[in-house]
Amino acid sequence: MTPVASATAAPSAAPPRGHRPYAGTGALVRLALRRDRVMLPVWMLVVGAMVTGGTGALEGLYPTAAERADIAAAMNANSSMRSLVGPVFGDTVGALAAWRFGVFAAVLAASMSLVVVVRHTREEEETGRQEMLSSGMLGRRAPLTAALATALLGNALLGLVVTAALAGQGLAGALALGGAVAGAGAVFAALAAVAAQVTESARLAKGATAGALGAAFVLRAAGDAGEADGSAAATWLSPLGWTENVRAFGTGGERWWVLAVFAAVTALLVAAAYALTSRRDVGMSFLASRPGPANGRIGGAGGLAWRLQRGSLLGWSVGFLAAGVVFGGMVDGAAELVGDNEQARAVFERMGGQARLTEAFLSAMCGLFGLVAGLYVTGSVLRLHGEESSQRAEPMLAAALGRMRWAAGHLVIAFGGSALILLLAAGGLWLGHGKDGGAVLGACLVQLPAVLAVGGLAVLLYGVSPQAASAAWGVAGLVLALGWIGPALDLPQPVLDLSPFAHLPRLPGTPMDWTPVWVLTALAAALTAAGLVRLRRRDLAG
Incomplete structure (x- = not known):
């Protein structure tokens, strides 16, 4: 009776998983x-x-x-x-x-x-x-x-x-x-x-x-x-x-x-x-991936971080240089396009400062590069989180490599790479515009303290908890939205001031004010230091 029962029961059994x-x-x-x-x-x-x-x-x-x-x-x-x-x-x-x-x-x-x-x-x-x-x-x-x-x-x-x-x-x-x-x-x-x-x-x-x-x-x-x-x-x-x-x-x-x-x-x-x-x-x-050489060619944590992030940095560098050339070619036509439209002029002046329209346009473009660089620094900092969540960081840290050295390799590329892409953006604007190279360079580099502040906050969020790291993208997106569409929407100034970029001097065309530059640089350093201290004390599992 048993074989017969098994035979009759078999057709009603669930099909193997591969068939579903x-x-x-x-x-x-x-x-x-x-x-x-x-x-x-x-x-x-x-x-x-x-x-x-x-x-x-x-x-x-x-x-x-x-x-x-x-x-x-x-x-x-x-x-x-x-x-x-x-x-x-x-x-x-x-x-x-x-x-x-x-x-x-x-x-x-x-x-x-x-x-x-x-x-x-x-x-x-x-x-x-x-x-x-x-x-x-x-x-x-x-x-x-x-x-x-x-x-x-x-x-x-x-x-x-x-x-x-x-x-x-x-x-x-x-x-x-x-x-x-x-x-x-x-x-x-x-x-x-x-x-x-x-x-x-x-x-x-x-x-x-x-x-x-x-x-x-x-x-x-x-x-x-x-x-x-x-x-x-x-x-x-x-x-x-x-x-x-x-x-x-x-x-x-x-x-x-x-x-x-x-x-x-x-x-x-x-x-x-x-x-x-x-x-x-x-x-x-x-x-x-191809097998590596018999004798390793990566020298330390910094070399590994460079190996992991060099492709991304190259892509951002090419993109910023090319975009700078395109925007630079648009500068001379900015006044002609806006014409006598006072509302359009007001939008550019809110983005680029109370200066001649050409200078305001240049300032607005440099500010836009700074906002986008905030996305780069956030992604580069959060590469630490990617290494941890993929369980590649733990075997390295189990050896003689300390957490500070491991994190520093990625942070040098994140912060140094931000300066590099802003330099390339300035070079592209100069190539496209054909003049005011020094003024454009200053206008782009003055964005760096705000970019570093965004990166420092990403370090702090990651250091506090891996689960909080994703909130850094929300911060970067909010900063981008405030700087990009906030002036066009005529948002109140207290709302725009939530972005660190809103406090920077609007170069070229306005006097240089070093106070917000030093304040934002100090803030970026403090946020980064606090994040590293918290990273040193917490478990890798969160």
């Missing part, structure tokens, strides 16, 4: 949403505030159709401005908002997507959590599916936020722009999924996807610099170019068929990611 590749996907999606419950809403809030506030500011800056038509014509006639933000396809407030914020919202969506996907795939494998989960009733494709579902849901909600922000300007155009932003995010989510299968670490996966995002921006910029209607081949090779070619609020109507391009490319990349994940083991990659 998506088992456990729902649980992983819920876990991912719980882990990202702060990050995703903050990202959406930032984009929503940027689009909503920026649209209101544009409406105030160019209240009449004639003024909007003039600024659209001026922007389309300036190849440098087209390379920065793309061409304008209409003279309505909605068209100007899509021109001014569409590409940047797509960049933010792409950045959010690559962080989410890599966090829930390759990072989980690096920490060993994925192997533990996969040992249970979890399908082979469940982790990748959950990561993609989380990213795609985030992009869909982000698209709805953009649509809601612009719905008052016309529902069709708002839907088109929201769909384009979500589509760009979806493409880079799928690209990050492929990178997570090919590379061996989360750092490389993020770097590869971020490099692709940078290449997409360069392609779009190159194409738009050559053609004023978005028809250049280089523009069509970039997902960011597809975003502008949806032509939300365009005079000739929206190009809805471009959204199908986003969907098709996303589907192809997702299929490639699934094909790759089915052909590798957990923790493995298709581009494994």
Whole structure:
């Protein structure tokens, strides 16, 4: 009787886990949403505030159709401005908002997507959590599916936020722009999924996807610099170019068929990611690292930190130099573009100080470089957290290497690298502008104390607890938002003063004030010292 009972019971048994590749996907999606419950809403809030506030500011800056038509014509006639933000396809407030914020919202969506996907795939494998989960009733494709579902849901909600922000300007155009932003995010989510299968670490996966995002921006910029209607081949090779070619609020109507391009490319990349994940083991990659030499060539903690961060520093350096050249080429045309528009002049003066418009524009650009350098120093400091969370720091610190020496190697690159990229930004501005090299150098370097203060706070947060380290990104993002869109939104000065950059002298064009420079430098030193003291005393496990 026993064999018969077994034979009859066998068909009702659950199939092996390998035959249910998506088992456990729902649980992983819920876990991912719980882990990202702060990050995703903050990202959406930032984009929503940027689009909503920026649209209101544009409406105030160019209240009449004639003024909007003039600024659209001026922007389309300036190849440098087209390379920065793309061409304008209409003279309505909605068209100007899509021109001014569409590409940047797509960049933010792409950045959010690559962080989410890599966090829930390759990072989980690096920490060993994925192997533990996969040992249970979890399908082979469940982790990748959950990561993609989380990213795609985030992009869909982000698209709805953009649509809601612009719905008052016309529902069709708002839907088109929201769909384009979500589509760009979806493409880079799928690209990050492929990178997570090919590379061996989360750092490389993020770097590869971020490099692709940078290449997409360069392609779009190159194409738009050559053609004023978005028809250049280089523009069509970039997902960011597809975003502008949806032509939300365009005079000739929206190009809805471009959204199908986003969907098709996303589907192809997702299929490639699934094909790759089915052909590798957990923790493995298709581009494994090469074995090192028999005799090591890394001399100490500083040499290791340089080896780990040199690629990132090189990328930031090239980006700052190239952006400096582009911005420098726009300086002489700043006054012509603004013309007699007092509101636009006031925005530049709030960003760059009460000086001649050319000097105010230079000051605003140098301030923007400082704000973005705050992102670099935060990421470079938090490389310490990455080494700790991936359990690579503990074996080194178990030997004769002390924590202060280990941390100092990364902090030298973080703070020294910040000074380097600001120097390169100044060099690029001088090359593009062709004059005022000394003034531009001073305007860029005066941003350094505020950058170091942002980095010092990141050191303190990481030193207090690894769980608090991620809050450093929130601080850097808040500082960037206050400096970038705060003046355009005419935020109260006490709110703008929350950023350390708001206290710096607005060079060139205003007298040098050394007091805030020394105060911020001392603050950065104090925050860094406090973070290192706390790091020395706490357990690595937190």
